[in-house]
Structure formats: structure tokens, C-alpha cells
Amino acid sequence: MQWKSLLAAALLSAIGLAAQEVHGVTPADLERGLQLFLNNCAGCHGPDGDLVPDVNLASGKFRRAQGDNDLRGIVLRGIPGTAMPPGNYTPEQAGVLVAYLRSLASSGAPKRTGPPGDASLGKAIVETKGQCLQCHRIGRAGSIAGPDLTGIGGMRRGADLEQSLINPDAEIRPDNLTVVAVAKDGKKITGRLMNMDTYTLQILDGSSLKLRTLKKDDLREYEVLKKSPMPNFRDKLSEQEISDVVSYLVSLKERI
Amino acid sequence: MRITALLFTIALASNAQETQNWLTYSGRIDGQRYSTLTQITPANVKDLELKWVLQTRAPAEPNSKYEATSLVADGILYTVQPPNVVVALDAVTGRIFWTYAHNPSPEARPCCGRINRGLAMLGNTLFMGTIDGYLLALDARDGHLIWSTKMGRPEEGYAVTAAPLVVKDKVIVGPAGGELGISGYLAAYSAETGKEIWRFHTIPQPGEPGHDSWGGDSWRHGGGSIWTTGSYDPESNLIYWGIGNAGPDWNGDVRPGDNLYTSSFIAVDADTGKLKWHFQFTPHDEFDFDAAQIPVLADLEWKGKPRKVVMTANRNGFFYVLDRLTGEFLLGKSFAKVTWASGLDDKGRPVRTGHSTPEGSVIYPENQGATNWYNPAYSPRTGMLYVPCWMDTWSIYTSRVEPYQEGLWYSGGGATHNVPGVRPALVTRRQPDIAWAAIQALDVKTGAVKWQFRMTDVTDSGVLATATDLVFAGGREGYFYALDARSGAVLWKSMVGGAVSAGPTAYAVDGKEYISIPAGNAIFTFGLRQ
Numbered sequence: 001m002q003w004k005s006l007l008a009a010a011l012l013s014a015i016g017l018a019a020q021e022v023h024g025v026t027p028a029d030l031e032r033g034l035q036l037f038l039n040n041c042a043g044c045h046g047p048d049g050d051l052v053p054d055v056n057l058a059s060g061k062f063r064r065a066q067g068d069n070d071l072r073g074i075v076l077r078g079i080p081g082t083a084m085p086p087g088n089y090t091p092e093q094a095g096v097l098v099a100y101l102r103s104l105a106s107s108g109a110p111k112r113t114g115p116p117g118d119a120s121l122g123k124a125i126v127e128t129k130g131q132c133l134q135c136h137r138i139g140r141a142g143s144i145a146g147p148d149l150t151g152i153g154g155m156r157r158g159a160d161l162e163q164s165l166i167n168p169d170a171e172i173r174p175d176n177l178t179v180v181a182v183a184k185d186g187k188k189i190t191g192r193l194m195n196m197d198t199y200t201l202q203i204l205d206g207s208s209l210k211l212r213t214l215k216k217d218d219l220r221e222y223e224v225l226k227k228s229p230m231p232n233f234r235d236k237l238s239e240q241e242i243s244d245v246v247s248y249l250v251s252l253k254e255r256i
Numbered sequence: 257m258r259i260t261a262l263l264f265t266i267a268l269a270s271n272a273q274e275t276q277n278w279l280t281y282s283g284r285i286d287g288q289r290y291s292t293l294t295q296i297t298p299a300n301v302k303d304l305e306l307k308w309v310l311q312t313r314a315p316a317e318p319n320s321k322y323e324a325t326s327l328v329a330d331g332i333l334y335t336v337q338p339p340n341v342v343v344a345l346d347a348v349t350g351r352i353f354w355t356y357a358h359n360p361s362p363e364a365r366p367c368c369g370r371i372n373r374g375l376a377m378l379g380n381t382l383f384m385g386t387i388d389g390y391l392l393a394l395d396a397r398d399g400h401l402i403w404s405t406k407m408g409r410p411e412e413g414y415a416v417t418a419a420p421l422v423v424k425d426k427v428i429v430g431p432a433g434g435e436l437g438i439s440g441y442l443a444a445y446s447a448e449t450g451k452e453i454w455r456f457h458t459i460p461q462p463g464e465p466g467h468d469s470w471g472g473d474s475w476r477h478g479g480g481s482i483w484t485t486g487s488y489d490p491e492s493n494l495i496y497w498g499i500g501n502a503g504p505d506w507n508g509d510v511r512p513g514d515n516l517y518t519s520s521f522i523a524v525d526a527d528t529g530k531l532k533w534h535f536q537f538t539p540h541d542e543f544d545f546d547a548a549q550i551p552v553l554a555d556l557e558w559k560g561k562p563r564k565v566v567m568t569a570n571r572n573g574f575f576y577v578l579d580r581l582t583g584e585f586l587l588g589k590s591f592a593k594v595t596w597a598s599g600l601d602d603k604g605r606p607v608r609t610g611h612s613t614p615e616g617s618v619i620y621p622e623n624q625g626a627t628n629w630y631n632p633a634y635s636p637r638t639g640m641l642y643v644p645c646w647m648d649t650w651s652i653y654t655s656r657v658e659p660y661q662e663g664l665w666y667s668g669g670g671a672t673h674n675v676p677g678v679r680p681a682l683v684t685r686r687q688p689d690i691a692w693a694a695i696q697a698l699d700v701k702t703g704a705v706k707w708q709f710r711m712t713d714v715t716d717s718g719v720l721a722t723a724t725d726l727v728f729a730g731g732r733e734g735y736f737y738a739l740d741a742r743s744g745a746v747l748w749k750s751m752v753g754g755a756v757s758a759g760p761t762a763y764a765v766d767g768k769e770y771i772s773i774p775a776g777n778a779i780f781t782f783g784l785r786q
């Protein structure tokens with residue numbers, strides 16, 4: 001019998017470890033949890049988690065779960081007999097997904113401020129007046145110089161997209177940073193920051209649209225911009241037009 | 257964009273161009289895996305030093321080996337960590353630019369490991385097969401998914417593990433799954449859209465030539481998988497490809513006949529997929545002797561006349577030279593101990609002496625073969641084909657009647673080996689008098705073994721030959737070697753601490769040559785000491 005006790009102790013200690021890891025969440029974990037949520041859950045629960053009747057994931061209250069272990073179990077195994085299917089997640093993914101759901105209860109899902117939008121009008125604005133495709137790509141159209149908007153509706157909430165349009169400097173995601181460097185010969189280099197270390201910067205060169213490494217020793221200076229190169233559309237589009245664009249972007253769920 | 261892609265294809269087709277890059281699985285569309293870079297030589301190879309290592313997140317499952325050949329284009333190296341994670345990194349520093357992770361469906365059931373053997377590339381587009389049966393196109397600049405084409409149902413065992421081959425504006429590949437009763441095919445997809453352009457059934461369907469080589473309904477789950485990369489001859493516009501085993505693997509009684517086109521090379525027109533010729537190495541295979549080897553194309557002087565040939569050291573233990581325009585059998589000779597056949601007749605057909613039986617039969621070579629998917633290399637300078645070989649291995653081949661059930665193993669028996677197919681740790685206590693491995697140099701005009709570099713443990717490593725008469729290869733022991741291509745002498749070696757289960761890549765950036773090899777869960781890249 002003793003070995004069974006030992007086994008149980010070992011299991012408990014493993015669960016404890018896992019729980020510790022999950023409780024130590026970082027903003028990056030929550031961001032990944034958000035992306036998992038938008039990709040896998042928002043289709044039924046909605047991007048704010050309140051679309052299924054009588055189920056508000058942002059409330060912090062769960063009828064079938066006492067704690068995080070129960071929640072992870074539901075995320076992984078679904079709820080038999082209901083429309084909630086099992087999910088194909090690693091334990092770590094299930095952990096950050098649950099951490100994201102918990103974070104909703106404390107902060108609440110942000111809400112859009114503008115009027116209801118029309119996605120088809122928004123599409124026209126993106127492709128013409130807004131000149132969005134000069135920097136962004138949607139599917140096969142546009143440029144790769146700026147962040148890819150293909151499937152953005154599965155990755156960002158409407159309120160976040162609205163903020164990006166009317167206050168682009170408020171939050172620049174780590175995968176959308178721009179670096180401006182000046183080589184020792186005075187040549188200016190601008191590109192998207194892909195990676196960096198003590199000695200080098202990896203960028204997608206904004207002019208050649210090629211991947212390249214810059215050695216810091218070869219640079220006179222470089223700066224990772226705190227401001228977004230994205231124009232503020234508060235002055236360029238009406239409130240209604242911004243809502244139309246947001247509606248269109250939210251509708252972009254397909255990853256291709 | 258289109259013009260760029262076209263020019264790129266022409267450059268690829270010529271083989272000799274872009275020697276600094278490694279743009280396709282074998283480095284060249286002729287399958288030779290021969291680099292014309294000349295900076296690293298027998299004189300200075302001892303000065304190779306480690307330039308960078310990329311550690312991966314690959315799981316440490318024994319059957320999830322790092323098998324992908326890296327591609328290199330203009331200083332960017334592209335690799336696939338198992339199962340389907342594409343990484344673009346700086347080929348000089350090893351620093352990552354971007355990562356694209358395909359999360360395979362839980363329905364994926366690749367027969368023999370959650371692995372991938374590499375990418376294909378055309379212009380700015382990368383192509384990857386996935387273990388849940390998709391072919392994906394990615395933008396090489398940022399990993400953006402361009403298109404996704406479903407090639408088969410993963411629930412039935414369809415998985416795509418081979419590196420595709422780009423020919424002109426098409427991506428050529430087929431599905432693996434020969435142990436799960438798939439019905440195989442080789443197909444061409446538009447590089448632009450992912451739309452299927454042609455399909456060649458490796459198991460002939462009713463009404464197609466060769467269908468009568470399958471008794472009864474046995475063709476339905478006959479296998480004929482694709483899990484390695486083919487080669488291309490621009491002059492004849494023919495694609496050459498090795499086809500996998502017949503299913504069920506070890507019970508031939510339920511599928512009477514030769515079972516075309518399993519265990520064969522096929523030559524098909526690149527534009528239409530129409531069969532030009534085929535050559536079956538192991539008719540009515542009962543040993544899992546896939547012909548999943550890289551067809552190596554060369555122009556040789558053959559008995560005083562120029563001849564365009566395709567060569568292969570086959571899993572079944574015989575080395576073959578065929579006329580690549582007609583499929584005519586020119587030469588066949590065993591390169592390891594073989595007991596399943598006493599030899600080949602004048603048409604190259606084996607004279608069978610052994611069978612898989614209900615009570616079990618001891619037959620050489622073992623189920624993993626005398627060689628397997630690990631790529632060989634050919635040097636036109638030495639006239640030798642360098643082949644990773646498993647020597648003196650046997651299996652007890654046992655046949656059983658097993659009904660086909662969707663998604664389940666459909667092998668018709670079993671094979672017990674004297675060397676395990678995969679091993680989680682770099683530990684071997686097996687004595688060399690039981691089984692061993694070698695890189696063997698075969699004289700392609702005679703099949704004679706010119707030299708043999710012996711290793712205690714077996715090898716899943718591919719081989720690279722260079723224009724400076726070097727041969728690079730590794731093994732399961734965790735060594736990575738540079739050998740003298742003319743004598744087999746060890747000129748340099750490095751312990752990389754993990755089994756080498758992929759093919760080496762040679763490339764140059766800013767005039768400096770590098771040799772790169774995945775091993776264990778990492779990539780190791782070497783260059784000359786400055």
C-alpha cells in the first residue's frame with residue numbers, strides 16, 4: 001500500500017508544481033491566453049465571453065468549476081452532453097487560457113466606444129480612403145511592411161482594434177515594433193523588429209522587404225520606436241467610419 | 257513577382273547556379289546532394305569550428321526525430337522542428353527571425369513518428385507538408401500562411417512528412433501512411449494557389465494500367481505512400497520518385513500479384529503526371545522494403561557511350577543503375593547481406609528465396625533495410641555514390657491476417673529485429689559482430705564497394721558530398737564526420753550529443769562556407785576558424 005501513498009504524494013506534488021507555474025502568469029501569458037481564447041472560444045462565446053446565454057466567462061463565476069484545476073479540465077475535456085467540446089491544448093496552453101479567463105473577471109473585457117459599424121463599408125474604407133493596405137496585408141492583398149491583418153478578428157478584440165485606430169501609440173504590441181537605425185556610413189535603415197540580442201538586431205527591412213541582421217557594432221545609433229508609425233485615424237476618419245473599419249477587421253477570422 | 261519566380265525556377269533547374277544557397281531537399285534537383293562550394297577542403301577541414309547552435313523545443317520522444325533538411329536562401333536558413341514548426345533564422349548567427357507553428361489535429365496519426373523532412377521553396381514562398389495531411393504555403397519573409405490544401409484525411413492515416421519538390425510552377429508531393437492502409441498518390445499543386453493540377457495513383461485504380469497487379473479488392477488499402485523527395489530532369493521534363501511499400505506490409509498472401517507501383521521508382525511527366533516508365537525493385541514486397549530513397553540522376557559514360565541514368569541503393573539491399581529515359585535495367589548488385597533474394601535476373605527482377613511466414617522467417621536485411629530514407633550523395637568527381645548502410649541486420653518476418661480498420665495499424669504481421677528501429681538514448685551495447693553501420697562508397701559503374709567507413713551503432717544520417725572531395729555524415733552515436741571522399745579516412749569529427757537523423761546542408765554567406773546538420777533536438781552549424 002505504501003507505494004500507492006508515495007504515488008499519490010508524487011502526483012499531488014506534480015499538480016502543485018503545475019499550479020504554481022500557472023499562477024505565476026506574465027502579461028505575455030495573458031496575451032497568449034487571449035489569442036487562444038479568440039482562436040478557439042470566441043466563435044461561440046464571443047470575443048467578450050458573454051455571447052452564450054447565461055454564461056458570462058468574464059464574470060469570474062463558473063457553475064461547474066470550483067477552481068483552476070476544474071476549469072482546466074473543462075477546457076481540455078469539454079462538458080459532455082453540452083455544446084462545449086474538448087480542446088486540443090497542451091497543459092501549459094490550458095493554463096494560460098484559464099489565466100486569461102481569470103483576468104477577465106478582474107479587469108473585464110474592454111468595450112468599444114463607437115456606434116455600430118458596417119463591415120462592408122469598412123472593407124471599402126480599408127482598401128481605398130484609409131490606404132491601410134499600403135502597410136498592412138489582408139490575405140494576399142497589401143504590403144508586408146506593417147502588421148499582418150489577415151485573421152486579425154480572431155486575434156484582437158474590437159475594442160483593441162478601435163484603440164489602435166484612434167490611439168495607435170497607446171499600446172504597441174511587442175511583435176509590431178519598428179526599429180530605426182543609422183549605419184556608420186550614415187545610411188538610415190528602418191524595419192520591423194523581428195528579434196534582438198546583445199550584439200545584433202534582426203529586422204524585416206522596410207525598403208527591401210528582406211530579412212536581415214544588423215550588427216550593433218556597425219551602427220552609429222539605433223532606436224526602437226516608442227511611437228507607432230501608424231497614423232492616428234481619429235482625424236482622418238469619422239467616428240462612424242472608424243466603427244465600420246473595426247467591424248470589418250473583427251470580421252476577418254480566416255487565417256488565409 | 258511571377259517573373260522572379262520563373263527566373264528562380266530556371267536557376268534551380270540548372271543545378272550549377274546559386275551554389276551558395278540550398279534551395280531544395282537534396283540541394284539540387286538531380287538528387288545528388290553534391291555541393292560545388294570549395295572553401296572547405298581536406299587540407300583545412302580540421303579547422304572547422306562550431307559557429308552556432310539552435311536548440312529546439314522538439315519533444316524528446318524517440319520517434320519524433322529531427323529529420324528536416326534545412327534550406328538556405330540568401331543568408332536565411334529555414335528549418336522544420338518536429339512536427340511542423342517552421343523557423344527562419346540568420347544562417348550566420350543562428351538568431352531567429354520568425355517562427356510559424358502548425359498545430360496538427362489530434363486526429364493526426366503518422367505511422368512512424370511526428371516528424372517532417374523539410375521544406376520546398378519558390379521565390380518568397382515556402383511549402384511544408386503536415387502530419388495531419390495538409391500542404392501549406394508560407395511567406396518566407398514573415399511566416400504568413402498563404403494557402404492550405406488538404407491532401408487526405410488524417411483519420412485514415414494520411415500524413416505528409418516528405419519535403420516537397422518544386423518543379424517549374426508546381427509543388428510535387430504525396431502522402432505517407434503506408435502502414436495505415438492509405439491509397440497513395442503523387443500530386444502536383446499550383447505553387448500560386450495550392451490547387452491540385454495532376455495526380456498519379458501509386459496504387460492503380462480500376463481501369464488504370466497496373467490495376468491487375470492487385471488480386472481482388474486488395475488495391476483499396478494497398479499503401480504506396482510517398483515519404484521522401486523525388487528528383488527532376490529538366491531536359492526530359494521527367495520527375496523521378498520512390499514509392500513506399502505495399503500494405504499490409506508483411507502479409508503478401510492477401511494481395512496476390514506484383515502490387516504496382518509499390519517499392520518502385522516511377523518516372524512521370526512534370527506537366528501532366530503521366531507515367532513514362534516504372535521499375536519495381538521488390539515485386540510483391542513482404543518486408544516493408546519501401547523504395548523511399550532519393551533517385552540520384554547522373555550523366556555517365558556507360559560501356560563507352562554517354563548514358564543518362566538514375567541510381568539508387570535500395571532498402572532491399574541492392575544497388576541499381578537504370579536508364580532514366582527508358583527505365584532499362586543496367587546494373588544491380590548487393591551492397592549488404594541479403595537473403596530474401598539470391599540475386600537479380602537480367603531484367604533486374606529479384607530471384608526470391610525468402611518470404612514472410614506465419615511462423616516467422618529470419619531474413620536479411622532487417623525491416624529497416626540495408627539503407628532507408630537517409631539520403632545518399634553522389635560525387636561526379638569520384639564517380640562514387642556514398643550510402644548510409646545498416647550492415648548484417650536481420651528481422652524475423654511474421655505474417656498475420658489482419659482486417660483493415662480505418663485509422664489503425666494495417667501491417668499484416670510483425671518484424672522482430674536485431675537492431676531497433678529507433679532508440680531514445682545514445683546507448684548501445686550491441687557488439688559489431690551482430691550488426692553495425694557504414695558509410696559505403698559505391699563505384700556507380702560496377703556497384704563495387706570502394707571503401708567503407710564503419711560505425712559501431714547504426715545511422716539515420718544523410719550524406720553530403722563536396723567538390724573538394726569531402727563527405728559529411730553522422731550517425732546514431734552522435735558524431736558528425738568529415739571523410740575523405742576518395743579513401744573514407746576520417747579527417748574531422750565533432751560530438752554533437754544527439755543522433756544525426758537528417759541530411760547535411762552546405763551553404764555560403766558573404767563568401768564564407770558553412771556546413772549545417774540537425775542532431776538530437778538542435779541544429780549545429782560549422783565554419784572555418786578565422
